[in-house]
Amino acid sequence: MADEVLVATPDVGVVQGELENELGARRPQVAGRSMSRVTRFILPGAAGGRGRRSTLDAPAIVRRLRNRPDRPRVGLNHVFAGNGIFTGQPKLHGGAGTDPRATPYPLPAPEAPVVGSRPVKVAILDTGMDPASLALPIFAQHPLHGTHEMDTVYENPATQAISLMGGHGTAVAGIVARYAPNAELTSIQVLNQFGVTDELNLTAALERAAAAGAEIVVMSLGGALLPEESVDELATMFDVLPPGTVLVASAGNTETEIEDYFPARAGRVTSVAAIDTTDGQKAPASFSNSGDWITACAPGVGVHCAYPAGTWNYTANGAPVVSTGYIAWSGTSFSAPYLAARIAAGTMENGTAADAAEKLKAGLTGGFRRYGGFLDAPPDFLAP
Template sequence: MAPQRFHEQFHHIQRSLPDVPLTMGPDDSAGLLYEKGVVLVRDGEEARFVEDAVRTHFTATAGLVPDHVRRMGPQAGRTGVTRIRVGDPAEGEDTVPHALRAVREAEGRRGRRLAGRNHVVHIAVNACPGDEPVPVARTGPANPAAAEGSYDPATAVGVLVVDTGLVHDHLSYPLLAHTSGDAQLTETDGDGVLHQYVGHGTFIAGILAAVAPNTDITVRGTLEDAGAVLESDFAGKLFEAVDRDGWPDIISLSAGAASEDTDGLIGLDAFMRELSAQRTLLVAAAGNNGSDIPFWPAAYAALPEYADTVLSVGALRTDGESEACFSNHGPWVRVHAPGERLTSALTGFTGPVPYVYQHSSYDSCRFGADYACTCQYPRHTGVLSEGRESTGAKPDQVMFDGLAQWSGTSFATPVAAGLVAARMTAYGERDPRTAGARLLAATTDRAQVRGAHVPALFPPTWRPVPVVVPALPA
C-alpha cells in the first residue's frame, strides 16, 4: 500500500495531543486538520451571538441536539478568542460543518466571518512532510554555503525563529556561534534514537546564518509538541515569544494551517493586528501540501492590509527552475526560493546519533511530478507507514553526524528571511519591510510555477543541482 503521509502524521499528532479530539476534512488532500466538535470565535458579543445562533439551528434540525452547545471560556492572554462546543466529540459525526452553516447568513449581515474551525497549526513538515532528513558527511559543504561577511553586534539584524528548539550541541557548528534561544526539550527516546523533527529549528537557524552572517538569531521552541498546536493557543505562544525578546526585525516562521477561509485565521486576529502596528517583517512558509488552498499565516501576504507585513515563501526544486513537487502554490505565494535538498546543521559535531525513518518513500511522486523528487529518493521504509505490518518490512535507520539534507517550504523560508537580512546589512537599511519590498522589486530571477513565471530569490552561495527525470520502464 502506498504510504499516505498526511494520514500517518494525523495519527502521530493525535497521540501528541491526547486530550484534544481531532479530525480531518472535508478534503483530506487539502491538509485541513482541526479540533472536532468545536468552533472558534472572537470573545464577547460575537461569541454570545454565535452560541445562540448555533443552538437555535440545532434545535430546528432533526438529529442534532443543542445540549452540547456551550462556550468553553476565553483563552488566556490577549488573543481575544474563545472556543464554543457545538457537539459531543465522542459521537461519530463531526458537527462543526453544521455549526458553521448556521452562522453563514448572520455573517452576511455582520459584514465579517464570525466563526471558524479551530485548526491545528503545525510546522510545515509536520502534517504533510516535504521529506525527512538525509545524512550528509560532516566534512560536506553546506548549501547554501556561508556568505562572505562578518558579525557586528552593533548592526546585526535581529531574527526570531519560532519553531522547535536548538539541539544541545548546536554551538559546535561554527555558523551558529551567534545563535541563542530555547533548548530542544527532548532529543532522543529511551533507546537514544532522535525523535521526529528534532533539529528542525537548528537546521533553519543554520540556513539563516549561512545566508546572512550579520544576524542575531533567537530560536524559540514554541512548536515542540510534535510541531503542532491548536489555533486557539497559537497567538498566545507568538505573543509570549515577542514579549520575551521584543519585536525583532524579522520573524522566520515555518509553520501554519491550511484553511479554505479567505480572510485568515480568527485565532490570529489579535496577533496580526499588533504585528501590523510594528516594524517587524513576518516571513512565512507556504506549506507542503502541493495545494493552492491558502496556508496561514503565509497567505496574509495576499490581503492588502498585510501586503507589506508578510512575505510568503514557496519552495523551488534543486535546479531552481520550477517549484518543488510538495510546495503549495497560488497567487497568495509572493516569492519562491530553493527548498529542496538544502544542506544545513541537524546536530552539532559532538558525535553520531541514530534516526529511524517515519515514512516510506513512494514508487512515484505523490503529487504527480515527473522528476526524481524527494517523494521517491532516497528509498526507505518508515515506522508509521500504512501496511508495513502486513509485509514485515523493517524501518530503515541512519546515523546523523552534524549535517543533513532536508526539503520543505520550512527551509525556503529562512533563505528568503536571510536575503532580506543580508540586504539590510549591505545597504544599511533599518526598516525590514522596506528591505523586503526592495529585494522583491530588484530581483529579475524567475521560476516557472504551474505555468506562471514568478519571482524567485537565490542566495549567491546556493548551488543548483540539475534534476533527474527517471527513465520510463521498458
C-alpha cells in the same frame, strides 16, 4: 480542532450569551503560556469521553455569529502541522518536502556581515531549538542570540530516536544564522515535536514574537483552507505585530496550484516557493506549491542544514537516517528562511527590515510563472 470556537477576546461579551447560555459552551483556561487576544470555547459534549464529539455544528455556529449585526470576530480553531508530504496533509500544514539525508559535512562558517548592516531581531516560529545543537559551530559562532524556546526533539531520548518533525526548527534557524550574521535569533516553539499545533497556539506565538521585538518572523508552516473559509479572517492574528514587521512563510509542499494556503497566502506575508538547483539546473521543485499569490522562489532541494544528533525512522523506504549534526533536507521550509536571512542581512543602519524586504523583492528576476521572482543561493547552500 473539532468542536472548538475561537473569539477575539474584546468580542467575547457580545457572543457570550449565545455560546454559554444558549449552547452550553465552556471557556477552559489556556494551558501553558498565557494568551490574551483569543478566547477558546468548547462545545458541550466534546470533552465528555474518549473520542466523543459534540452534536453541535461548529462551522454553522461560526457562520451564524459572524452574521450578527455587531460582526464579532469569530472562527474555528484550525490545525497547523509540520509540512512533510510523506506524512499526508492535515487541514493546515507546512514544513519539509522530502526525507532528510544524513551528511558528515559540517556547515561552512556564517557569512561576513554586509557593510553598513545593523542587528535585526528574527523570530523563528517552529518546533523550537534543540539545546544540544546550540553547541554546533553554526550557532556557537553566531554572535547574536535572543531567547530560544526548547524543541523536545526525541520521541525516545534514551535511544535518541528523533520525532517526526523534531529538529525542524533547528534546521530553519541554522539557515538564518548562516546567512544573516547580524540577526538576533529567537526560537519560538509553536509546533510540537511531531509538527502539530493549532490556530490558538500560533496566535499566542505571534504575541511572543511581538514581545521579543521581532522585525522579521519566519513561519515554515501553513496549510490549505476550506473553500468557504477566508484568509482575511485568519490574517487578523498578525495585527499583534507592528505594521512594519516582515512576515515570511513557506508556500507549502503539496505540489498543487493552490489558491488558499495560509499563512503564505495572507496579504502581509512574503510567500516563498522552492526551486531545484541541483546538478547545475534550475526548475520548480517537484513538491512545491505554486500560484499567482507566491512572492518569490529560492533553492529548496538538498539544502545543507544543522540537525540534532540521533536517528530518524520515518523514511519512505524504512532505512533510518543517522545524524551526527548535519543533514540535507528539501522543502519550502528551507527556501523561506533563506529569503528571510537575506532580508535581515540587507537591513541597513538607516533603514528598516521592511525597506530591505522591498529592495530585495524588487530585484528578483528570472523566476517561473506562478513561482515568483528567483533568489539565487551560493553553491554551498546545498549539501555536498
